[in-house]
Amino acid sequence: MPRPSRWNEIIEAAAEAFRTNGFAATSLEDIASAVGMWKGSLYHYINSKEDLLFAVVRGPAEEILNQLRELSDTDLPPTEKIRRATRSHVQILNSNFVYASVYLQEIAGRRKLPEWTAMDREYLNLLESIVREGVDSGEFSAVTNPRVATLALIGSLNWLTHWYRPGGSLHADEIADQFCDLFLGGLITRKTKAPRSQTITPIKTTKPRARRTA
Amino acid sequence: MPRPSRWNEIIEAAAEAFRTNGFAATSLEDIASAVGMWKGSLYHYINSKEDLLFAVVRGPAEEILNQLRELSDTDLPPTEKIRRATRSHVQILNSNFVYASVYLQEIAGRRKLPEWTAMDREYLNLLESIVREGVDSGEFSAVTNPRVATLALIGSLNWLTHWYRPGGSLHADEIADQFCDLFLGGLITRKTKAPRSQTITPIKTTKPRARRTA
DNA sequence: AGGATAACCAAACGATCGTTTCATTTCGCA
DNA sequence: TGCGAAATGAAACGATCGTTTGGTTATCCT
Numbered sequence: 001m002p003r004p005s006r007w008n009e010i011i012e013a014a015a016e017a018f019r020t021n022g023f024a025a026t027s028l029e030d031i032a033s034a035v036g037m038w039k040g041s042l043y044h045y046i047n048s049k050e051d052l053l054f055a056v057v058r059g060p061a062e063e064i065l066n067q068l069r070e071l072s073d074t075d076l077p078p079t080e081k082i083r084r085a086t087r088s089h090v091q092i093l094n095s096n097f098v099y100a101s102v103y104l105q106e107i108a109g110r111r112k113l114p115e116w117t118a119m120d121r122e123y124l125n126l127l128e129s130i131v132r133e134g135v136d137s138g139e140f141s142a143v144t145n146p147r148v149a150t151l152a153l154i155g156s157l158n159w160l161t162h163w164y165r166p167g168g169s170l171h172a173d174e175i176a177d178q179f180c181d182l183f184l185g186g187l188i189t190r191k192t193k194a195p196r197s198q199t200i201t202p203i204k205t206t207k208p209r210a211r212r213t214a
Numbered sequence: 215m216p217r218p219s220r221w222n223e224i225i226e227a228a229a230e231a232f233r234t235n236g237f238a239a240t241s242l243e244d245i246a247s248a249v250g251m252w253k254g255s256l257y258h259y260i261n262s263k264e265d266l267l268f269a270v271v272r273g274p275a276e277e278i279l280n281q282l283r284e285l286s287d288t289d290l291p292p293t294e295k296i297r298r299a300t301r302s303h304v305q306i307l308n309s310n311f312v313y314a315s316v317y318l319q320e321i322a323g324r325r326k327l328p329e330w331t332a333m334d335r336e337y338l339n340l341l342e343s344i345v346r347e348g349v350d351s352g353e354f355s356a357v358t359n360p361r362v363a364t365l366a367l368i369g370s371l372n373w374l375t376h377w378y379r380p381g382g383s384l385h386a387d388e389i390a391d392q393f394c395d396l397f398l399g400g401l402i403t404r405k406t407k408a409p410r411s412q413t414i415t416p417i418k419t420t421k422p423r424a425r426r427t428a
Numbered sequence: 429a430g431g432a433t434a435a436c437c438a439a440a441c442g443a444t445c446g447t448t449t450c451a452t453t454t455c456g457c458a
Numbered sequence: 459t460g461c462g463a464a465a466t467g468a469a470a471c472g473a474t475c476g477t478t479t480g481g482t483t484a485t486c487c488t
Contacts, residue, residue: 006465022324024238027445040447041466049446105319109376110236142399148384148392155373156366162323163365170362178362183396185356220435241475254477255436263476 007045009035015056015098023053023106057103060096061116064089065123072126078134079184082153085127086183087176089157093164094172101161108158124150153183221259223249228266229312237267237320271317274310275330278303279337286340292348293398296367299341300397301390303371307378308386315375322372338364367397 013034017026028049032039046052067088071081093100107116128150134140143149156179164175227248231240242263246253260266281302285295307314321330342364348354357363370393378389 022236022238024236028447029445037465038467038469039445040449040468040470043447044465142395143392144395145384145388145392148389149396151373151377152370152393152396155371155376156369158376159365159369159373162369162372170359174359175362178357178359179366181356181358182363182366242477243475251435252437252439253475254438254440254479257477258435 006035010042010045011052011055012098014052015102018053018056018102018106019098023102053102053106056099057107060092060100061103061107061119063096064092064100065119067092068123068126072129078130078137078139081130082134082184083180085130086153086157086180087173090160090172090176090179093157093160094166097161097164097166104158104161124154127154153179156183220249224256224259225266225269226312229270229316232267232270232316232320233312237316267316267320270313271321274306274314275317275321275333277310278306278314279333281306282337282340286343292344292351292353295344296348296398297394299344300367300371300394301387304374304386304390304393307371307374308380311375311378311380318372318375338368341368367393370397 010031014026014031017030017034021030028039028042031052032042046055068085071084071088074081076084107113108120128146131140131143131146131150135143135146140149160175164170164172166172224245228240228245231244231248235244242253242256245266246256260269282299285298285302288295290298321327322334338361342360345354345357345360345364349357349360354363374389378384378386380386
């Protein structure tokens with residue numbers, strides 16, 4: 001059987017190394033030795049080390065944005081849009097876990113390259129538009145600031161790279177469903193609405209301080 | 215007036231550089247020139263570059279954990295505990311923004327030093343215990359998996375370092391309140407409970423594809 | 429005042445990094 | 459089979475990094 005092209009091996013080795021040690025702390029020799037060649041030979045495939053980073057990251061970044069673009073162009077109710085956007089986000093993080101992790105750790109926020117910040121902004125704006133639809137239609141009455149609510153959802157989703165691992169005991173679908181229930185239903189799902197913010201009263205410690213050692 | 219000690223200047227310069235460029239991409243010369251001295255002179259204050267990272271990060275990491283420890287030892291209702299934990303988390307992120315950002319970007323997940331992973335695990339477990347209290351008491355009926363729900367909340371909170379900036383137009387208190395309302399009340403706050411997950415039906419695009427350029 | 433100690437300068441070292449160069453091998457194909 | 463291009467080997471270069479060393483200046487204390 002024809003083994004995958006050498007280029008794919010290089011990208012996968014680079015992605016794994018970038019995710020584990022970070023881009024700056026990864027040397028080209030790390031990547032070269034992982035695929036069994038000399039670091040100078042990598043330059044038959046790339047022009048610079050940063051080329052590797054962009055090649056690793058481009059695919060999932062475009063895919064996750066395109067999926068939200070298509071979803072935004074439907075006329076589904078906002079609740080269903082949020083549900084599908086959440087599922088889509090989790091699914092892409094699951095099936096392209098290493099690449100997506102590198103994107104979130106090395107691109108999002110860190111580098112100010114205009115191409116990527118534009119994608120980040122568009123993704124945020126599309127999702128915020130969905131939230132605003134729900135606010136305007138009266139469905140999302142708990143939202144006082146749509147942008148903050150959107151960023152809260154994105155934060156939960158992107159933080160997955162810090163604890164989720166494909167193939168682990170928690171399946172991506174369960175996580176997506178739990179996220180949806182949480183954000184659409186909230187922790188509290190009762191007839192009576194959750195009590196709103198109240199003024200902070202001083203904490204009175206009732207149990208003795210039990211120090212934990214682990 | 216006596217200016218703050220040189221040590222503090224060094225730590226602040228290191229923290230700012232670490233947050234902006236990352237630990238590995240920051241050179242000791244960057245830090246030294248920021249405080250106006252030669253890089254070799256830094257070794258009168260440190261033993262290694264990593265000492266700077268730990269010194270930057272230790273304060274807020276211990277503070278945020280201690281606050282949750284104290285809160286966990288009260289007998290407040292779970293709803294109020296979640297609210298106060300969220301406020302506390304946001305407040306510390308606000309008042310120690312640079313230090314906390316370095317922690318989340320360079321320590322959490324990346325390095326496997328047992329001291330820090332133990333703190334992360336304890337923080338997660340304490341917060342999860344609060345969520346479980348709410349599940350057991352029937353208040354948090356939307357939670358099917360307490361650990362996932364807890365990680366969703368932590369993700370929203372920690373992702374603040376990617377978009378929040380102290381002194382910006384959004385105040386920390388507003389953000390904390392919005393987060394609380396979201397997680398306690400959910401996006402939807404109605405008499406009828408949010409419809410649960412439904413099977414995915416194919417998306418039918420109704421509007422023509424409108425490509426965005428920015 | 430003066431000595432001890434902290435604070436800092438200035439230069440250098442060895443290691444490592446990204447990149448370049450050129451030789452050599454491997455492979456597709458006529 | 460043989461040729462040209464792709465792929466890799468092998469070594470080296472210049473730059474930069476963390477760290478060390480030794481000397482110099484400033485500061486504090488009695």
